[in-house]
Amino acid sequence: MKIALFAPDGRMGRAISDAAAQTGDIEIVEEGGDVLIDFSAPDALRASIDRALSGNMPLLVGTTGLDEGHESLLASAAEDIAVLKAPNTSLGVALLSDLVERAARVLSREDWDIEIVEAHHKHKADAPSGTALHLGLAAEKGRVEDAHDEMGRCGTGLKRETGSIGYAAVRGGTVAGDHDVLFLGPQERLILSHRAESRAIFARGAIAAARFLKEQGPGLYSMADVIDAE
Ligand SMILES: NC(=O)C1=CN([C@@H]2O[C@H](COP(=O)(O)OP(=O)(O)OC[C@H]3O[C@@H](n4cnc5c(N)ncnc54)[C@H](OP(=O)(O)O)[C@@H]3O)[C@@H](O)[C@H]2O)C=CC1
Numbered sequence: 001m002k003i004a005l006f007a008p009d010g011r012m013g014r015a016i017s018d019a020a021a022q023t024g025d026i027e028i029v030e031e032g033g034d035v036l037i038d039f040s041a042p043d044a045l046r047a048s049i050d051r052a053l054s055g056n057m058p059l060l061v062g063t064t065g066l067d068e069g070h071e072s073l074l075a076s077a078a079e080d081i082a083v084l085k086a087p088n089t090s091l092g093v094a095l096l097s098d099l100v101e102r103a104a105r106v107l108s109r110e111d112w113d114i115e116i117v118e119a120h121h122k123h124k125a126d127a128p129s130g131t132a133l134h135l136g137l138a139a140e141k142g143r144v145e146d147a148h149d150e151m152g153r154c155g156t157g158l159k160r161e162t163g164s165i166g167y168a169a170v171r172g173g174t175v176a177g178d179h180d181v182l183f184l185g186p187q188e189r190l191i192l193s194h195r196a197e198s199r200a201i202f203a204r205g206a207i208a209a210a211r212f213l214k215e216q217g218p219g220l221y222s223m224a225d226v227i228d229a230e
Pocket residue numbers: 006007008009010011012013039040041042043044047061062063064065086087088089090126130202
């Protein structure tokens with residue numbers, strides 16, 4: 001299988017090349033390829049979509065910090081090619097997302113407050129992380145209603161609103177990616193956590209997603225589809 005990397009020299013680009021070298025059946029190519037993988041920056045998304053469409057290649061997007069305009073571009077591209085958008089390609093976070101949804105369904109919004117805390121290396125450009133936002137959406141899905149987001153509180157008069165989801169971001173050092181989803185209830189706390197010990201976990205997940213995408217027709221896919229297919 002041939003994988004083309006949109007940003008081969010970035011941290012994730014290099015991690016994917018290293019992971020591919022360990023597979024024995026994946027070649028990283030500069031032109032063409034069975035699948036195009038983009039872990040770069042939001043501003044680059046239009047260019048990676050154009051490259052995938054012009055080469056008729058499925059596209060895996062791991063870039064975070066995307067807005068609604070980017071989501072529309074991806075949905076439109078998915079009419080012609082297979083597109084998978086994943087703010088986190090690790091197996092552990094895919095499972096964590098299911099656990100968060102279930103916990104949010106069981107624990108009432110009146111009694112249990114949800115806060116999401118994430119920590120990443122000092123070079124990370126976006127906050128909160130794409131994974132934190134994805135876990136927040138899983139919690140909303142469990143509660144079957146939209147939540148008001150409370151981002152990085154600072155100041156006075158900031159008592160939390162019942163049913164809101166709070167986000168806090170820590171940056172520093174070389175942290176590959178920590179995520180804690182806190183369910184804070186009356187006299188008890190449930191904390192669901194994931195720790196990425198290196199980027200290799202994201203790279204292996206990206207390769208699994210690329211193998212999956214190679215077999216798919218046009219459409220919008222997620223890591224849940226990759227896991228269901230394995
Ligand atoms: N889904 C997941 O599991 C994960 C997602 N990520 C996300 O992936 C993205 C990249 O992370 P990371 O590899 O650490 O970042 P890096 O900054 O190390 O790499 C980004 C790469 O993208 C390139 N790039 C940036 N802008 C453009 C552009 N406009 N056109 C072409 N290339 C561009 C950069 O090139 P240059 O340096 O020349 O600008 C660089 O090579 C981030 O959004 C991050 O949050 C990260 C880890 C896991």
